[in-house]
Amino acid sequence: MEDQQIQHLADAIYVEKVRRARTMTPGERMEAGIELFEASLGIMRDGIRMQHPEADDLAVEEILKQRLARLRKIQEHGLYRKGPLLDE
Amino acid sequence: MVVGGLSSMAYGNPRTTKDADLVLAVDGTGLNRLAEKLGDEFHLDSQGSFEMVTGTSRYHLRVPSLRFEIELFLLSDDAHDLERFKRRRAFPSRQLGMRTMIPTAEDVIVMKLRWFSIAKRGKDGDDIRNVIAVLGEDALDWDYIHRWTAEHGTRALLDEIRASIPHTDCPPSQAQAGAEWLLCERSASSCAAPPRLSITSKACR
Numbered sequence: 001m002e003d004q005q006i007q008h009l010a011d012a013i014y015v016e017k018v019r020r021a022r023t024m025t026p027g028e029r030m031e032a033g034i035e036l037f038e039a040s041l042g043i044m045r046d047g048i049r050m051q052h053p054e055a056d057d058l059a060v061e062e063i064l065k066q067r068l069a070r071l072r073k074i075q076e077h078g079l080y081r082k083g084p085l086l087d088e
Numbered sequence: 089m090v091v092g093g094l095s096s097m098a099y100g101n102p103r104t105t106k107d108a109d110l111v112l113a114v115d116g117t118g119l120n121r122l123a124e125k126l127g128d129e130f131h132l133d134s135q136g137s138f139e140m141v142t143g144t145s146r147y148h149l150r151v152p153s154l155r156f157e158i159e160l161f162l163l164s165d166d167a168h169d170l171e172r173f174k175r176r177r178a179f180p181s182r183q184l185g186m187r188t189m190i191p192t193a194e195d196v197i198v199m200k201l202r203w204f205s206i207a208k209r210g211k212d213g214d215d216i217r218n219v220i221a222v223l224g225e226d227a228l229d230w231d232y233i234h235r236w237t238a239e240h241g242t243r244a245l246l247d248e249i250r251a252s253i254p255h256t257d258c259p260p261s262q263a264q265a266g267a268e269w270l271l272c273e274r275s276a277s278s279c280a281a282p283p284r285l286s287i288t289s290k291a292c293r
């Protein structure tokens with residue numbers, strides 16, 4: 001496929017995505033975002049079970065938690081520094 | 089006020105997000121009082137962090153049984169942070185079963201541009217593009233956006249993103265067939281806007 005054809009295809013997909021989003025209410029779009037996250041967690045759990053068939057549900061959750069924490073660290077690298085402690 | 093990915097979704101496309109970002113006009117004592125009111129299900133981390141874009145303080149509010157996180161940002165004295173908060177609008181959502189506050193679409197774009205220029209996170213660029221595309225160019229107050237992008241040095245980035253948005257508002261009768269199906273007649277006023285895709289700007293000449 002030539003570059004121009006790929007660009008047209010990408011534009012067509014994008015236009016369709018925008019049209020679909022316009023049919024939803026703002027609240028529906030926000031809720032869909034949270035559901036998408038839940039769905040992606042399900043796939044991450046499946047991936048962990050595949051890599052660690054011996055892990056029970058508790059262990060899978062622990063690995064998932066570690067992976068999310070690692071991802072967060074990478075994404076936030078350089079954007080935050082240690083701040084003040086709240087008074088207990 | 090709900091900010092971050094969720095506020096972009098209110099104006100743009102749904103996308104996955106792992107947290108809810110909230111801006112609160114309270115101090116540390118107010119945060120502790122909030123955590124007490126929320127009850128045992130919520131856990132407020134006492135260790136805060138400084139966010140490097142606006143210099144605001146952030147704290148995590150967690151529900152241990154959930155992976156979804158809640159980040160609490162204290163309203164900072166950054167000029168745009170303050171104006172964004174002042175211009176916040178009520179967002180009653182039957183879908184979410186609550187009434188909250190969100191920034192205006194213009195402020196979502198201005199803030200996302202700051203993050204995109206500093207953190208280079210692709211999702212921020214996508215959010216800006218989607219908000220403009222879904223709302224449509226005519227729905228936005230460009231004078232306000234341009235004032236802040238000039239202040240933040242993000243105008244060129246904004247123009248680049250706008251130029252990458254395919255023209256989505258052609259009535260089907262105006263869309264041309266074949267490879268250049270995105271082309272459509274554009275009114276003189278819409279042609280005065282910065283060119284988007286080169287193929288659409290050609291239609292304006």
